[in-house]
Amino acid sequence: MTESSRDAFLAGVRAVAPIIVGIVPFGLVAGAAAVNAGLTLLDAVGLSVVVFAGASQLAAIGLFGDGAPLALVVVTVLVINLRMVMYSASIAPELLDEPRRWRTLEAYLLTDQAYALSVTRFERDPGTNRRWFYLGAAAPLWVVWQVCTVIGAVVGARVPPWLPLDFAVPLTFLALLVPAVEGRATGIAALVGGGLATVGTSLPLEAGLMAGALAGVLAGLVAERVVGPDAVGRDGDGPGGGHA
Amino acid sequence: MSPPPGPQVWLAIVAAGLGTFLIRASFLFLFERMGGVPPRLERALAYVPAAVLAALVVPAIVAPDGTASVVGNDRLLAGALAALVAWRTESVLATIVVGMVALVVLGQVGVV
Numbered sequence: 001m002t003e004s005s006r007d008a009f010l011a012g013v014r015a016v017a018p019i020i021v022g023i024v025p026f027g028l029v030a031g032a033a034a035v036n037a038g039l040t041l042l043d044a045v046g047l048s049v050v051v052f053a054g055a056s057q058l059a060a061i062g063l064f065g066d067g068a069p070l071a072l073v074v075v076t077v078l079v080i081n082l083r084m085v086m087y088s089a090s091i092a093p094e095l096l097d098e099p100r101r102w103r104t105l106e107a108y109l110l111t112d113q114a115y116a117l118s119v120t121r122f123e124r125d126p127g128t129n130r131r132w133f134y135l136g137a138a139a140p141l142w143v144v145w146q147v148c149t150v151i152g153a154v155v156g157a158r159v160p161p162w163l164p165l166d167f168a169v170p171l172t173f174l175a176l177l178v179p180a181v182e183g184r185a186t187g188i189a190a191l192v193g194g195g196l197a198t199v200g201t202s203l204p205l206e207a208g209l210m211a212g213a214l215a216g217v218l219a220g221l222v223a224e225r226v227v228g229p230d231a232v233g234r235d236g237d238g239p240g241g242g243h244a
Numbered sequence: 245m246s247p248p249p250g251p252q253v254w255l256a257i258v259a260a261g262l263g264t265f266l267i268r269a270s271f272l273f274l275f276e277r278m279g280g281v282p283p284r285l286e287r288a289l290a291y292v293p294a295a296v297l298a299a300l301v302v303p304a305i306v307a308p309d310g311t312a313s314v315v316g317n318d319r320l321l322a323g324a325l326a327a328l329v330a331w332r333t334e335s336v337l338a339t340i341v342v343g344m345v346a347l348v349v350l351g352q353v354g355v356v
Contacts, residue, residue: 015336017337018335018336018337018340019336021337021340022340039253040250043250043253043254043257046254046257047257050257050258050260050261051257051260051261051264052261052264053264056260056264060256060257060260064253064256070252070253070255070256070259073256073260074256074259074260074263077260077263077264078260078263078264078267081263081264081267081268082267083296084264084267084268085267085270085271086289086292086296087268087292087296088267088268088269088270088271088272089270089271089275089281089285089289089292090289090292090293091272092271092272092274092275092281093275093281093286093289095272096272096275096276096280096281100273103269103272103273104269106272107265107268107269107272107273108265108268110268112296112300116293116297119292119293120293162348162351163348164344164347164348164351165344167304167319167322167343167344167347168340168343168344169304170300170301170304170305170323171323171326171339171340171343171344172336172339172340173297173300173301173304174297174301174305174323174326174327174330174339174343175326175330175334175335175336175339175340176293176297176336177293177294177297177298177301177330178327178330178331178334178339179330179334180293180294180297181294185291186290186291186294187294189291189294189295189298190294190295190297190298191298192295193294193295193296193297193298193299193302194298194299194301194302194303194306195302196299197298197299197300197302197303198302198303198306198307198312199312201303201307201310201311201312202310202311208299208303209299209300209303210299212295212298212299213292213295213296213299214295215295216291216294216295216296216298216299217288217289217291217292217295218288219291219295220288220290220291220294220295221287221288221291224287229287229290
């Protein structure tokens with residue numbers, strides 16, 4: 001690792017640090033839920049390491065606990081994680097120069113948080129060292145997630161009821177969403193995506209999330225034909241902008 | 245009911261993990277075979293962050309219990325305040341802290 005790759009890695013670590021707040025309770029709950037559903041500690045850790053995707057893990061644990069058919073567990077996990085096809089496509093142009101073995105590692109570590117942090121950072125600061133910033137943001141999430149799964153599975157998870165830690169995860173995404181809205185076209189993409197996902201909250205398998213996201217992208221494309229594309233750029237959009 | 249014994253659970257875990265990896269890897273490898281990203285697709289991909297993040301955030305704030313609610317929804321007010329902080333500061337930490345504190349305070353006070 002050269003000096004500048006280390007700087008990029010540390011910048012990724014710094015960017016992800018506050019997000020860990022939301023990961024810790026989520027991981028504890030995933031570990032505790034796995035054991036409560038009748039899985040062994042090794043099963044719980046295996047699920048966390050092999051699948052490494054929180055919402056789908058919780059769904060799988062629920063189904064395991066109900067004694068559901070294994071094929072249903074697998075399909076449920078895959079459908080919930082389908083949104084990551086969009087992350088893969090969206091971040092691929094940034095990582096295409098990477099050798100395949102690095103891209104394999106980067107694919108394994110791809111999460112909502114690592115994706116959102118990296119994509120907003122690369123847009124704002126095109127000179128960022130792609131590989132090392134991404135790994136700096138993604139790797140701590142992996143480590144903390146695994147550690148919390150083990151702790152949750154061993155000691156159980158007891159979050160004080162007055163502390164709304166589950167709210168930290170949507171707040172994280174909110175903090176990344178606001179700067180991602182750069183003008184009218186991305187604003188319309190967000191409105192349509194968020195609106196449709198809200199209407200579809202009762203749908204199974206996170207279908208509302210997927211439908212909202214796809215409709216949002218389409219709405220953005222339609223909107224840019226009407227209002228023109230947003231000024232995609234780094235120069236201080238919004239009062240807090242401009243700091244790299 | 246209880247989960248099936250170990251080996252079967254692991255069959256499901258490995259299948260789910262492999263499938264999830266292929267989803268994550270999909271375009272990271274496909275675009276290489278396609279010789280780059282088609283320009284029209286690249287335009288569409290510019291809207292992925294805003295659309296996906298909004299689809300993750302808005303339901304969790306507007307409809308925390310599964311149905312959209314405005315009256316009596318502390319998360320909506322706390323979320324609005326957090327959004328203001330996100331806009332002014334662009335700081336993830338400040339957004340999380342203000343949103344959480346606001347939700348705790350609203351819950352204590354019982355305003356709405």
